[in-house]
Amino acid sequence: MNAENSSAVPATKPKKMVSGNPADRYSNAGPSPDPWEQCARLEYGHDRSYAWTVREQVIATPPEGRTRLEEKILTALATSGRTDAGLAFLCQMLAMIGSAQCVPALAPLLRAPASAEAARYALEPIAGPAADAAFRDALSALTGSAKAGLIGSIAIRGDRSAEPLLIALKNSSGEPAIVREAATRALARLTTFKA
Amino acid sequence: MNTPLPFTRRQFIQKSAVASAAITVPFILPSGLRSQNAPSKKITVGIVGCGNIADSHFPPLLGSPESVRVVAVCDVDSVRLAAGAARVNQAYGNKDCQTYSDFRELNQRTEIDAIFVCTPDHWHALIAIDALRHGKDVYCEKPLTLTIAEGRALVDTARKYNRVAQHGTQHRSMKRFHDVAEFVRNQGLGKLDRIDCFIPPNNRFCGATWTPEAVPANLNWDMWLGPAPWRPYNSKGCHYNFRFISESAYGQVTNWGAHYLDIGQWALGMDDSGPVEVEGHGEFPSSGLFTNCTNVNFTVRYANGVPMNCRTRFEGGGTVRFVGERGWLDISRDKMSASDNNLLREMQAPDKKISLPLSNNHHDNFFECVRSRQRPIADVGLGHRTTTVCNLGQIGMVLGRKLKWDPVKEAFIDDDVANRLRTRAMRSPWSLA
Structure with a gap:
């Protein structure tokens, strides 16, 4: 134990600023992972919450938005480190909305x-x-x-x-x-x- | 031992085709088996799948040795296969039961008259179709098939080969359900307002993640998966629990819905048709091994405006309730109740205008039809229609939007995604072709 240190006056912690914007309170969380990339790297048995998010988007997107969505799936297919489970999942999504484009x-x-x-x-x-x-x-x-x-x-x-x-x-x-x-x-x- | 039939399968099919051309009376199927014309002939049976569902078939099948003889069993789990064969051999006091790990070999045995399909749902269509092509009559457990496309293919095959094919919805052979369906059909409740089906919840749970496990030495996992997409083995995702994984089944929607929605179809006279609309809002797990709906909530609506609702009941089990202008009737396997006891008394009155076919035993009805070549009480045609209602509910809940359905074309109207969900590609080498 260091007596000198123990008797030292503790440094004052900087006062935490509280923003009026609720979103700012979560600024320390960092950027969200890209769910498409996460899907491509899905492993059997792992948490599939990101895949669920993507699946919900695929299901809910109206016909006029599906071309763009298909492009996102194709981009995800090319993700480096794509897994077998990721490939299977992405192909299941294409089975629902895929066109000649893919x-x-x-x-x-x-x-x-x-x-x-x-x-x-x-x-x-x-x-x-x-x-x-x-x-x-x-x-x-x-x-x-x-x-x-x-x-x-x-x-x-x-x-x-x-x-x-x-x-x-x-x-x-x-x-x-x-x-x-x-x-x-x-x-x-x-x-x-x-x- | 059973004596082999005096002609080959190919000869049998040729004879069937000739007989089929000569038939003019509807719903009489030509017999493929010469010996079936003799009422004393024992019907020989093969059972595919020796697990949970087969448990309920063994006692009645083995309990009628004077008319039915189980000669072969099949399972991809060698422990279950051995247990099934031992059960048969013990009942007959011999060691004659043949065992197979591949249903195709069992279906090729020409002396087998009928096949019982008791496997996980994703296998039903392929095993039943293969049996029909080999000239067998088929008793297929519920749900008839996993997808709508499989169901249509199965019905078409049964018709093409003129086989007797029974759907394992045994409520059709329980007098209580018959009486209610007939009463409702005869306007006993007055104008029908709605039908409410309650089904039990998915009763097994697992966490948000799971770990692939080594496949047990007694299990052929590749064959167990069959046409379903490949996934690693996990003991919680195999026997019985397969029904909670959408690659294999649609949970209680098809497990119990096949029973209770079926009675709704019967009471509405929709055995050769179906609803025209579906809307669903189920709750699905966003992670974990199990993927099927944990809180079922969908409504199908018929052309006459009557809705049939299907909901999860977390306490109290399954039931179907008919609500009309004169009150309601509620029926389950265990009990029947009504808003007014007079309705129950009226139900027993004879000489109804519309009389529904009556069967008091689902197995007996099947075997009677194997002998008589009549269509059974739960013929696959109507079984397919009921299974389609289950599928409509599942697709409606997955997509979460109102869908229009054409029961003649068996297609959704103006919804490409929904139409794609009527079928799915099968894993190699399996195919509906």
Whole structure:
């Protein structure tokens, strides 16, 4: 113990200024994290409050604001350090509001085995030839189970221009049974498909 | 042991197609099984999913050995699978029950007549559709399917293959519910003002975060997830609790709503249609493993102007209440009450103008229909319509805005986001195609 110090007169603390503006009382909290960036780095099991905030925004935004919102999701998709859970979440948001605008960003993800599931989740409900082409293009990149899933999506979308590719897959001895059977079912569905 | 049928599945389907073309009387389904024409023939059953829901099916199925025989069980949890098989073998005093960890192998057994689907909701459609394609009759637990698109696909498949397909909403086979629905349908309450459905709360809770865990050696987690989006295993998010996670189910909206909203549909005569509008304002957890609504609050409205409300009741359990100009009727599994006891007496009066079909036992009704090829009391067609009402409520609460619904086209009017929520992409390799 330091006697000299203990007998010293304590320094006077500066008086805290109280602002009349309620918002100023929270100025020490610092800037809020960007919820979009937080979503991209979401981990399974972690607090998903930021994702909830973004989800609420996606749901509540009227049609005229969705293009801008889609751009924000695509920006978030490109966040460095994006996690698997983050990718899955962002693709779930695109599954609700995504348009042809997001196909160029999703197409490469659809071709990569690690991201194909999430990308397919986002792309399957997006109507139009651009998304159709992305699905057909990914057929040459994926194998096995992922390829069967891709074929299923093509059938659900009703892309009849994929029929030649599907016939080839159905008859290919180089493909595993899971792919050939998926192609067979897809062709049967396309025959009776109604938009 | 059961004797294999004298023809293959493919022959059976060909025979079915021929029989189907010859049928002119509605609602009579062609028998695919030659032996079913003999009333003494035992109906052979396979059970897919040996957990909580199957618990309620084993006793009646194993208790009718003279007419029904469980020959196979399937589960992706080897502990549950072994327990299910042991239960069957103990009842029959043998070791004949076949076990499967993949429903597709079970469905390929040609000597099985009917499949009971007792899995988590996200699996219902795919397992039932595969069984129907293999010529099986199907008893599918409620809710019939997870999404509206799955329900339509399931009904279309049942019709295409002319199979008997029962929805596991057993209130349809309880006289009390029948009597109330029939009474309301015959204007017993006068002009109907509204229907109030109360459903129990989500009864399990977990924190705002959770930790991925190692998958138990007895569980095939990949197969358990099946078409649902991948997530790491956590013991609180698997058996039973799956119903609180929206990737697998819609909580009590589909768990109990499938029962009580179903009686509303029946009383309104909406078995082949549905509401035209929905508006919901539920409360959802903003974090944590469980994602489904903790405080359900939605209203669907029918073309005749009658609203059906669905609310969480935190104490007191589920019930459906019909409110009309002559008073109200309240009915649950345990009791029935009315604003005036005279209404209860009037309900028992014979010779009503509109008579609803009567079944006193949901299993018996299913097996009778397997033999007679009639459509069952809770045919999948009406099961799909009821499950759609549950889905409308869920989508209405998720979006939090009033939505217009076209029950003929089975589509929302002028709301692209709502329409996208009628379906979802399935995880590879699974597909509705």
